[in-house]
Amino acid sequence: MDKKTYIKKLSNGIKCLFISTGNDGLIQIDVNIRTGMYHEDNDTLGLSHFLEHLNGYFLSKKYQDGRQMEEKLNYYGTFSNAFTTDYLTSYWIKGQKKNFDIYLDIISNSFNEFHLDKTLFKQEKNAVIEELQSLKSEKWNKADEKISKILYPKHIESKSLEDEIKNVKRASINNILKLRQKYYKAHNTLIVVTGDFNINSMWKMIRDSKFSKIVASEENPIPFPLLKYDYKGPRLVYTKIGNTDSTRLQFIYKTHFDAFSNKKYALDLLNSCLCHDFDARLYKILRMDKGLIYSISSDISLDNQDSDMGEYELSVEISFKNVEDVIKYVAIELKKLTEKMITKKEMTKCKNIFLTKKLDMSLTQDFEKYAGFYANSVMWKGKVIKFEDEFKKYDKVTREDIINLAKELFDKDNVLIAYSGEKKMTKKIEKLSLDRFTW
Numbered sequence: 001m002d003k004k005t006y007i008k009k010l011s012n013g014i015k016c017l018f019i020s021t022g023n024d025g026l027i028q029i030d031v032n033i034r035t036g037m038y039h040e041d042n043d044t045l046g047l048s049h050f051l052e053h054l055n056g057y058f059l060s061k062k063y064q065d066g067r068q069m070e071e072k073l074n075y076y077g078t079f080s081n082a083f084t085t086d087y088l089t090s091y092w093i094k095g096q097k098k099n100f101d102i103y104l105d106i107i108s109n110s111f112n113e114f115h116l117d118k119t120l121f122k123q124e125k126n127a128v129i130e131e132l133q134s135l136k137s138e139k140w141n142k143a144d145e146k147i148s149k150i151l152y153p154k155h156i157e158s159k160s161l162e163d164e165i166k167n168v169k170r171a172s173i174n175n176i177l178k179l180r181q182k183y184y185k186a187h188n189t190l191i192v193v194t195g196d197f198n199i200n201s202m203w204k205m206i207r208d209s210k211f212s213k214i215v216a217s218e219e220n221p222i223p224f225p226l227l228k229y230d231y232k233g234p235r236l237v238y239t240k241i242g243n244t245d246s247t248r249l250q251f252i253y254k255t256h257f258d259a260f261s262n263k264k265y266a267l268d269l270l271n272s273c274l275c276h277d278f279d280a281r282l283y284k285i286l287r288m289d290k291g292l293i294y295s296i297s298s299d300i301s302l303d304n305q306d307s308d309m310g311e312y313e314l315s316v317e318i319s320f321k322n323v324e325d326v327i328k329y330v331a332i333e334l335k336k337l338t339e340k341m342i343t344k345k346e347m348t349k350c351k352n353i354f355l356t357k358k359l360d361m362s363l364t365q366d367f368e369k370y371a372g373f374y375a376n377s378v379m380w381k382g383k384v385i386k387f388e389d390e391f392k393k394y395d396k397v398t399r400e401d402i403i404n405l406a407k408e409l410f411d412k413d414n415v416l417i418a419y420s421g422e423k424k425m426t427k428k429i430e431k432l433s434l435d436r437f438t439w
């Protein structure tokens, strides 16, 4: 299932990860830079995303024309794109092995001698604003922003899309170049080559490319602000959202561990036990026994760097008349997990889910999956974490680990109940709801 990997470093400090997938004739090169929304402040809000759009055109001193570049990339039948996350900006080209020298020339030039075209700047400023406007008009956005302000005050995560739009609107070319200068440095960058290659000749090609011409930079990671805020629950928050028949009800628990913690695996299993299938605890009660919901979604979001940024969220969209009952039953089920160990049968079932996922994973040749997963571990842990080892961690979780995690997590101090929709509950019911989550 796992692929052969090599980690090397150019003399200027750029790290390179090579993932060999076999003789399939396909190859992909990614440039990953440690910069994203969590590195931003009031002045730079939204600019990593804006810059990511510009990266996606692969322009450089050598290749200055956006349309010609489009033509060139399409002529060779390549796929290419760019994305940015909280801590990462990435752009990549994927295509046939025989043309790799061309992709390498394009991408290494655009990294080393980035070219910013004025017309493109205007065009992409509008594109980013349009993109943000459309996110802003999503049904539950107002509620999501309110929740972020409560859980992550003063952190960049608490900024609204409106704040971001305003800042992107006033951004100048200089602002973008300044941000780029600060983060697009050799030691802050990881190049990933995935696919069909011979490591010796590939390493030589990279060394001979424009990536080697970038000036060396100091080794220290560039800092970013941590959350440094201790949320105190229980709290209940209501957001009025008009023009809807449904009420969205969310149970959010703050976690205090990062994405590499062993507790992550216990939480994955616990989450499966609650809502993986119709046989899972919350589905069984809310849908099968009581007929209160159609579906339940859950989300585990853990941070690579900041253990206080994580949360576990359960969410349902229901009729207002069912809100009180759903709150009652969810509270009962979560409390049970803190009092009594899950059964051996449940544990086996939950582990089987991840065993199947592992087998499924072993069938895939999906480059993004390998490049994404391995690169993530190299960037944040300095080494490749193998899928094989990752899945072994599920097997090591015990029923004691699950109950201990439930006790730690499902604590009144960590909980935020959020509901959004047309109608607000009475004060009395709000109080009763909060009381149910205090044990």
Ligand SMILES: [Zn+2]
Binding pocket: 049, 053, 128, 131
């Ligand atoms: Zn975008």
